[in-house]
Amino acid sequence: MFCYQCEQTARGTGCTEIGVCGKSSDAAGLQDLLLDLAKSLALGLAAVPSGLRPVGSHEMIESALFATVTNVNFDTERLETMIRAIAEAAGRDLPRDSAGLNVLAERVGIAARRRADGDDVTGLQELLTYGLKGMAAYAHHARRLGKTSAAVDEFTVEALAALARGESDLGRLLDLTLRCGEASVAVLALLDVANTGSFGPQTPGAVRMGHVPGKAILVSGHDLGDLKALLEQTEGTGINIYTHGEMLPAHAYPELRRHAHLAGHFGGAWMWQRREFDTFPGAILMTTNCIQRPAETYAARLFTCGPVAWPGIAHVVGQDFSAVIAAAQQAPGFTDSASTGEHQVGFGHHAVLGLADTVVGAIKSGAVKHFAVIGGCDGTDTGRSYYTDLAAGLPQDWVIMTLGCGKFRLLGHDYGQIGPLPRLLDMGQCNDAFSAIKVAQALAEVFDCGLNDLPLSLILSWYEQKAVCVLLALLHLGVRNIRIGPSLPAFVTPAVLQVLVDKFNVMPVGGVEDDLKALTAA
Structure with a gap:
C-alpha cells in the first residue's frame, strides 16, 4: 500500500504497511480500486448528455469518493460490494476473487502512478482528487437532506474523467484544481441551505x-x-x-x-x-x-x-x-x-450578520481591531498545541472565529467579551467555513474593499480531505496569506507548493511567537 492523503501519514511521507488511521493494506488497495472505478464510470458518463445518464450514477460516484475519505470505510467486504456494483455500472470486468482484486489494485494505486508520472504530476492529481473527495462528503450530507447540485455533479464527472484519461499537463491540472475550488464553494453553499432549511438557521x-x-x-x-x-x-x-x-x-x-x-x-x-x-x-x-x-x-x-x-x-x-x-x-x-461548564454555539453567518450593525459599529469605533479564523481539523500530533497558544496570545481587541473539530484546541479558555460580542465565535462544523466566507464577504461589501483588504487572518489546521475542499474554496475566492498547519501535505511537492506560494502566498504555520508578531504587525 501507499497512502499520503492525511496530515498524519507515517513519517510525513506516506503509509506503506498499515495506515496510521488503522486502515489495512487490503482496505487501502480496495479503496484505490474503488476510486479508479469511479474515474472509469465518470469517463463513460462524460460522453453522455447529463439528462440521459442512468439514474443514481452521480450518487454512486459520490458514495465511492466518500468511502475513500480518511477514517470512513475500513470494511473490506463492504468495499468489495461497492467495487463490484460500480464496476458493473462502468462496464468493467473484474477478477472474481479478492486476491485478484488486490493485484489489480496495485496497478492503479498512487505508488504505480508516481513511478509512471513522477511526484509533481501525481501530487497535483491527488490534490484535485482530495478536493473532489471532500466535495463528495459534503454533497452526500446535502443529498440526504434533499438538496443536490447539477453543477457540482457535472464538475465531479468532468474532473474524474480527466483523471481517468491520465491528465498530466500541470497547467491543465492546476486549472481543474482551482475550478474544484469554485465547485467547493457551491457545495458548501448547498449544504448550508440543506442544513438551515431542515433544522432552521443556527442561533446562539x-x-x-x-x-x-x-x-x-x-x-x-x-x-x-x-x-x-x-x-x-x-x-x-x-x-x-x-x-x-x-x-x-x-x-x-x-x-x-x-x-x-x-x-x-x-x-x-x-x-x-x-x-x-x-x-x-x-x-x-x-x-x-x-x-x-x-x-x-x-x-x-x-x-x-x-x-x-x-x-x-x-x-x-x-x-x-x-x-x-x-x-x-x-x-x-x-x-x-x-x-x-458550558460552551456557546450558534454563531453561523445568520447569527453574526443578524448583529451586523453591532459588528460594524465595533469595527468603526476601534473596539474590534481584527478577526482571526482559527479552526479546521484536529489531530493527535503535539504540534496542534500551536493553535491553543496562538489564540491565547492574540490581542484582546481581536475576535476569534472557530469551526470544525479544531475548535477543541480553543475550548476551556475564557476569551471574554468585546461589548455584547463574545470574543470566541463558534461558527459550527468544518463545512461551516461557508459561514466565515459569508461574514467576510458581507464586511468587504460594507467597507467597500476586497477580502484581502479586511482585518482578517486565517490560520487553519488540516487532517483529511474535507479540509482540502475548504482550502480550495478559499483559494478560488482569491483569499491570500492563509497559514496552514501543523504540517504541509506530503502530496504537495516543492514545485506545486511554489505555485501556491507565488499565486496565493499560502504558508506553513511557524512558531507561536513569530507568527503572533507577524499577524499583529500586519
Missing part, C-alpha cells in the same frame, strides 16, 4: 459540557439528519442523547435543540474517542467519518451508519435505530451528574 445558545443521570446514546461524526431521526425515535423513552466531536454544533439548530433529551456534549475531538467511548455507559452511534479502531470494551455497543463502517461492528441500514436504542436500554447509563 449554551451547551452543557457533561452529562446527567439516565440511559444514554452518544452520537459522533457529522450527520445532522441521522441525529434528528434518532432524537425522534427516542422521544419519550427516557434515553438522553449526547453529541461528540463535530456533532457539537448540532445544539445550535432550533429543530434539534427543541428536543429536551438532547442533553449535552460528551468528550472532545474525534481522536480521543477510544478513551472517551470506553467511559461512556451507553450506546454509541458513529454517523460518518472519524471512526478509529474500536476497543473491545465498547465494540459491542458501537454502531455505524451511512458511509462509515468497521469490520465486525454492527451497521444500521437506513435510519432504523431500534438496535441502538435497545443497546442503550441494556447499558447502565449515567448515575450522576457532571459538567465542565
Whole structure:
C-alpha cells in the first residue's frame, strides 16, 4: 500500500504497511480500486448528455469518493460490494476473487502512478482528487437532506474523467484544481441551505459540557439528519442523547435543540474517542467519518451508519435505530451528574450578520481591531498545541472565529467579551467555513474593499480531505496569506507548493511567537 492523503501519514511521507488511521493494506488497495472505478464510470458518463445518464450514477460516484475519505470505510467486504456494483455500472470486468482484486489494485494505486508520472504530476492529481473527495462528503450530507447540485455533479464527472484519461499537463491540472475550488464553494453553499432549511438557521445558545443521570446514546461524526431521526425515535423513552466531536454544533439548530433529551456534549475531538467511548455507559452511534479502531470494551455497543463502517461492528441500514436504542436500554447509563461548564454555539453567518450593525459599529469605533479564523481539523500530533497558544496570545481587541473539530484546541479558555460580542465565535462544523466566507464577504461589501483588504487572518489546521475542499474554496475566492498547519501535505511537492506560494502566498504555520508578531504587525 501507499497512502499520503492525511496530515498524519507515517513519517510525513506516506503509509506503506498499515495506515496510521488503522486502515489495512487490503482496505487501502480496495479503496484505490474503488476510486479508479469511479474515474472509469465518470469517463463513460462524460460522453453522455447529463439528462440521459442512468439514474443514481452521480450518487454512486459520490458514495465511492466518500468511502475513500480518511477514517470512513475500513470494511473490506463492504468495499468489495461497492467495487463490484460500480464496476458493473462502468462496464468493467473484474477478477472474481479478492486476491485478484488486490493485484489489480496495485496497478492503479498512487505508488504505480508516481513511478509512471513522477511526484509533481501525481501530487497535483491527488490534490484535485482530495478536493473532489471532500466535495463528495459534503454533497452526500446535502443529498440526504434533499438538496443536490447539477453543477457540482457535472464538475465531479468532468474532473474524474480527466483523471481517468491520465491528465498530466500541470497547467491543465492546476486549472481543474482551482475550478474544484469554485465547485467547493457551491457545495458548501448547498449544504448550508440543506442544513438551515431542515433544522432552521443556527442561533446562539449554551451547551452543557457533561452529562446527567439516565440511559444514554452518544452520537459522533457529522450527520445532522441521522441525529434528528434518532432524537425522534427516542422521544419519550427516557434515553438522553449526547453529541461528540463535530456533532457539537448540532445544539445550535432550533429543530434539534427543541428536543429536551438532547442533553449535552460528551468528550472532545474525534481522536480521543477510544478513551472517551470506553467511559461512556451507553450506546454509541458513529454517523460518518472519524471512526478509529474500536476497543473491545465498547465494540459491542458501537454502531455505524451511512458511509462509515468497521469490520465486525454492527451497521444500521437506513435510519432504523431500534438496535441502538435497545443497546442503550441494556447499558447502565449515567448515575450522576457532571459538567465542565458550558460552551456557546450558534454563531453561523445568520447569527453574526443578524448583529451586523453591532459588528460594524465595533469595527468603526476601534473596539474590534481584527478577526482571526482559527479552526479546521484536529489531530493527535503535539504540534496542534500551536493553535491553543496562538489564540491565547492574540490581542484582546481581536475576535476569534472557530469551526470544525479544531475548535477543541480553543475550548476551556475564557476569551471574554468585546461589548455584547463574545470574543470566541463558534461558527459550527468544518463545512461551516461557508459561514466565515459569508461574514467576510458581507464586511468587504460594507467597507467597500476586497477580502484581502479586511482585518482578517486565517490560520487553519488540516487532517483529511474535507479540509482540502475548504482550502480550495478559499483559494478560488482569491483569499491570500492563509497559514496552514501543523504540517504541509506530503502530496504537495516543492514545485506545486511554489505555485501556491507565488499565486496565493499560502504558508506553513511557524512558531507561536513569530507568527503572533507577524499577524499583529500586519
